Amino acid sequence: MAFGGYKNMVPQNMAPQMWQTGNSLYNNLTVVDTVPEEMLFLVDKHWYQFPPLNPLWHGILGFTIGLFSIIALLGNLCVIYIFAKTKSLRTPSNMFVINLAVSDFMIMFTMGLPMVVNSYYETWVFGPLACQLYGMAGSLFGCVSIWTMTMIAFDRYNVIVKGISGKPLSSGGAILRILFIWAASLVWTLLPLFGWGRYVPEGNMTACGTDYLSKDLISRSYIVVYAGWVYFVPLLLIIYSYFFILKAVSAHEKNMREQAKKMNVASLRSAENQSQSTECKLAKVALMTISLWFMAWTPYLIINFAGVFEFTVLSPLATIWGSLFAKANAIYNPIVYGISHPKYRAALIKTFPSLACGDKPESDIQSQASGITTAVIEDKPTA
Secondary structure (H helix, E strand, C coil): CCCCCCHHHCCHHHCCCCCCCCCHHHCCCCCCCCCCHHHHHHCCHHHHHCCCCCHHHHHHHHHHHHHHHHHHHHHHHHHHHHHHHCHHHCCHHHHHHHHHHHHHHHHHHHHHHHHHHHHHHCCCCCHHHHHHHHHHHHHHHHHHHHHHHHHHHHHHHHHHHHHHHCCCCCHHHHHHHHHHHHHHHHHHHHHHHHCCCCEEECCCCCCEEECCCCCCHHHHHHHHHHHHHHHHHHHHHHHHHHHHHHHHHHHHHHHHHHHHHHCCCCCCCCHHHCCCCHHHHHHHHHHHHHHHHHHHHHHHHHHHHHHHHCCCCCCCCHHHHHHHHHHHHHHHHHHHHHHCCHHHHHHHHHHCHHHCCCCCCCCCCCCCCCHHHHHHHHHCCCC
16 A cells, blocks of 8 residues: 655645754654555545654554543453453343443454554545544444433433332333444444534544534534534433432432431441441542543543534644544443442452452342442332
8 A cells, every 4th residue: 555645646735834843854844645546535634734643643642542441341341251251241231330340341342453554654544434434433332332321321320219109111122222322333333324414534644533623504513513412411310310419319318317317326327337328429420421521422522522613723643532432432441330339340350269358259149230239229218
């Protein structure tokens, strides 16, 4: 595959100035110069004003994505294996955790190695079709992960806030929700292939994503509407769910304290559970869940909106961070939604005893949606 040679075809009004980089090799070169000719129709003219990235950045990016891929693939594969192997974990609620692990696994499986290879060549080397499929895969699996996390929050809301008045989640109900997530995500991510938006190389030219630089109404409208579907609506729903979960737990804790006072005892909890209230534990879980979600997807939103609304000038280096933060989500999701699950930890230690590190499995803790969820359910006084 021939690289470069396109520099002389760039119109004069798009030619960059002499860049004072201290290295004559970069004089008059742009980040686009190494892009294969068959890819150039997808590259926005915005990127012609920037010099090539320092090779060190490509090396750091390739190494980081490679490391992320190994950790995320092993972590999510472990979650899928343990949940599928352990009968007590095969509950309707945990289907969402498995689905999240599958989507996170696929993100790194489809995007990790290509990005490592492109970082080595310092440009996209797989052609236009692969660029479209790569952008679509990242968007599809990211969308599935986001909405699965939203469904997990809803499930916890149904269990804790609605309690016995809520309709229990059945296996069929969980499967229908999962199928809806995949179908809706597939529709949204196929739209750019049919003209509403498109997938193009990102500024560092080693990955492809949504086109946020085109100024036509079709491209801009897709970014704005799609951002509502995959960012604002899920974020608001997650915040809503955990807000009322915390409110319900707070009210429950208050009732527990009042009952203990009437019974002339210090607490209705066992001694082992008095060190930290369920309310405090759940507040930490909620804060961590929302914060990590926000950290993972906000950089991508800022980059896309910066391109659409032009409130800042995007550089090729700036576009790297959105990809890194989003892919890091596939690493800590197995920890937040899998390893934090008491029964999962017990099964993990049973399957891989070397990971016990002196801890005793918490097999006696029952869980429906999560360990925290169950602690709340079991503490609730019966009518």
